[in-house]
Amino acid sequence: xxxxxxxxxxxxxxxxxGSVDMGIRPGELVGLIGPNGAGxxxxxxxxxxxxxxxxxxxxFEGKNITGKKPHHVAGRGMVRSFQQDNVFAEFSALDNLIxxxxxxxxxxxxxxxxxxxxxxxxxxxxxxxxEETLELVGIGDLADSPAGSLAHGHxxxxxxxxxxxxxxxxxxxxxxxxxxxxxEVDDTLALVRKLWEGGLTILLIEHNMRAAxxxxxxxxxxxxxxxxxxxxxxxxxSNPEVVKAYLGTAADVA
Amino acid sequence: MNKTKRSRMAxxxxxxxALVLFGxxxxxxxxxxxxxxxxxxxxxxxxxxxxxxxGQLSLAHGGFVTLxxxxxxxxxxKAGVPSTWLALLVSGLLAAVIAILIGIPFTRLKGIYFTMVxxxxxxxxxxxxxxxRSMTGxxxxxxxxxxxxxxxxxxxxSKTSFYFLALVLMLVSLLILWAIEHSRVGMTFQGIKQADxxxxxxxxxTTVYKVAAFAIGGxxxxxxxxxxxxxxxxxxxxxxxxxxxxxxxxxxxVGGEGSFIGPIIGAALLTVLPEVAxxxxxxxxxxxxxxxxxxxxxxxxxxxxxxxxxxxxxxxRTKEQPDAAG
Numbered sequence: 001x002x003x004x005x006x007x008x009x010x011x012x013x014x015x016x017x018g019s020v021d022m023g024i025r026p027g028e029l030v031g032l033i034g035p036n037g038a039g040x041x042x043x044x045x046x047x048x049x050x051x052x053x054x055x056x057x058x059x060f061e062g063k064n065i066t067g068k069k070p071h072h073v074a075g076r077g078m079v080r081s082f083q084q085d086n087v088f089a090e091f092s093a094l095d096n097l098i099x100x101x102x103x104x105x106x107x108x109x110x111x112x113x114x115x116x117x118x119x120x121x122x123x124x125x126x127x128x129x130x131e132e133t134l135e136l137v138g139i140g141d142l143a144d145s146p147a148g149s150l151a152h153g154h155x156x157x158x159x160x161x162x163x164x165x166x167x168x169x170x171x172x173x174x175x176x177x178x179x180x181x182x183x184e185v186d187d188t189l190a191l192v193r194k195l196w197e198g199g200l201t202i203l204l205i206e207h208n209m210r211a212a213x214x215x216x217x218x219x220x221x222x223x224x225x226x227x228x229x230x231x232x233x234x235x236x237x238s239n240p241e242v243v244k245a246y247l248g249t250a251a252d253v254a
Numbered sequence: 255m256n257k258t259k260r261s262r263m264a265x266x267x268x269x270x271x272a273l274v275l276f277g278x279x280x281x282x283x284x285x286x287x288x289x290x291x292x293x294x295x296x297x298x299x300x301x302x303x304x305x306x307x308x309g310q311l312s313l314a315h316g317g318f319v320t321l322x323x324x325x326x327x328x329x330x331x332k333a334g335v336p337s338t339w340l341a342l343l344v345s346g347l348l349a350a351v352i353a354i355l356i357g358i359p360f361t362r363l364k365g366i367y368f369t370m371v372x373x374x375x376x377x378x379x380x381x382x383x384x385x386x387r388s389m390t391g392x393x394x395x396x397x398x399x400x401x402x403x404x405x406x407x408x409x410x411x412s413k414t415s416f417y418f419l420a421l422v423l424m425l426v427s428l429l430i431l432w433a434i435e436h437s438r439v440g441m442t443f444q445g446i447k448q449a450d451x452x453x454x455x456x457x458x459x460t461t462v463y464k465v466a467a468f469a470i471g472g473x474x475x476x477x478x479x480x481x482x483x484x485x486x487x488x489x490x491x492x493x494x495x496x497x498x499x500x501x502x503x504x505x506x507x508v509g510g511e512g513s514f515i516g517p518i519i520g521a522a523l524l525t526v527l528p529e530v531a532x533x534x535x536x537x538x539x540x541x542x543x544x545x546x547x548x549x550x551x552x553x554x555x556x557x558x559x560x561x562x563x564x565x566x567x568x569x570x571r572t573k574e575q576p577d578a579a580g
Contacts, residue, residue, distance in 0.1 A: 050451065074457035082455065088448045091441075099445045103457035105438060109466075112438040113430075123438070166456050 089148030299517030309447030314372030316499030322479025349476025395490030510556020
């Protein structure tokens with residue numbers, strides 16, 4: 001589904017991401033893990049069009065999307081979430097999702113301004129879809145709250161809801177668990193699993209290795225911008241490179 | 255229809271009726287002239303606010319007004335366009351087209367850089383009309399621009415007739431701007447302002463929307479320029495230069511950027527103020543600056559927030575009273 005070949009990004013002399021290859025097949029739930037500063041988010045930005053790669057190629061469903069704009073990538077069905085600025089702060093939670101239905105609103109510029117009966121009807125459908133999505137991500141009771149005033153965990157859930165409103169084929173979550181408490185982590189993981197079981201292909205970036213291990217069936221590991229391992233949770237856990245890069249520091253603590 | 259919506263419509267209706275009655279029964283030419291300026295400035299303030307709604311602080315507005323004014327003037331005095339109404343429409347459309355052309359490269363600039371391009375744009379327009387003497391009359395400007403053709407038997411000569419023309423133009427413009435703001439398009443503008451990367455991620459082509467906001471704002475600025483020149487029948491290069499552009503922004507900020515009626519209040523008060531305080535005319539820029547600073551420090555949400563603030567003050571008072579008694 002997603003095919004990345006030799007993806008590279010240099011910032012001046014620093015190589016943030018160096019010739020990374022990876023592939024995701026339809027229906028997979030894949031984890032992208034690595035220590036802080038490994039280039040995970042840079043990789044995400046390269047794939048989704050927020051950064052232009054220095055070299056390499058990104059293919060989605062057989063189409064070359066290297067260097068395409070983010071809105072174009074989203075239009076193709078590859079939709080991401082953000083760690084920061086992940087909601088429209090001044091809109092209510094429900095309006096956030098209504099806004100996010102942009103791609104599939106089926107309402108043209110002029111129809112929307114003229115408020116034609118057809119567009120009103122569509123907007124009713126969207127509103128209903130938004131309410132359902134809000135329930136799905138577990139904040140149905142916060143529909144009218146301004147998104148900027150939501151608790152951190154609720155904002156993150158709303159952020160996932162925004163991505164879902166785009167009807168993605170591939171959902172890319174950027175550290176959805178960061179800063180969450182234990183019960184929020186459980187809820188989020190349960191949601192990710194539920195979405196995956198519903199047929200969605202998911203790429204999950206996670207710093208929290210244990211949490212990622214509990215849901216993902218396959219992993220890629222980045223360290224200092226390079227892919228150092230790939231495989232099942234068991235293969236990753238027993239890979240000496242990964243242990244050195246990732247758990248090495250943790251071992252000191254233990 | 256809910257209660258607030260109904261009361262809002264009632265108030266709007268009452269205001270419109272009041273404006274109509276005022277124009278119909280008040281015959282003082284000077285007051286009617288001020289009324290025309292107020293309505294023109296209201297449209298300028300509201301259209302500028304629409305651009306701001308998409309997260310772009312534009313200081314190009316005066317340039318579009320100048321462009322619109324000269325478009326009508328040149329079309330009617332040099333090009334022999336037969337209909338003043340056609341010229342008026344072209345004034346708006348040409349401004350919109352120019353807004354699209356400069357918007358495509360420059361709306362990708364963020365924050366202060368975009369604002370600076372606007373300032374340059376105003377200067378470029380002024381320099382162009384100053385230098386292109388054969389077409390624009392240079393520094394002397396153009397005179398003898400015809401007044402609007404009669405329309406459905408209505409003649410446009412008296413102040414009263416212009417008052418009503420301005421009223422109709424204003425109401426139609428505000429209706430369109432309101433409809434845009436309260437549509438999915440308006441929502442998308444605001445989403446871009448709040449988080450443009452996030453808007454991109456849900457598939458919004460932010461460039462298209464930013465250019466659209468800029469062009470819609472430019473259209474109404476050009477339209478008002480065309481109206482202005484057909485009203486005063488003359489134009490010179492600096493009537494809508496840098497300072498008037500800043501004033502338009504001050505209308506928006508003083509009235510309150512956060513709400514639709516903000517620039518309406520701001521434009522109305524700050525257009526009437528220089529007329530009331532005529533002896534202070536040369537001090538106006540200073541007075542405007544002082545008002546602007548006072549609003550920014552004391553009431554950042556603008557004058558629209560005044561009733562709310564007063565109400566809160568009273569609530570506090572009544573809450574404190576039992577303590578005082580005890």
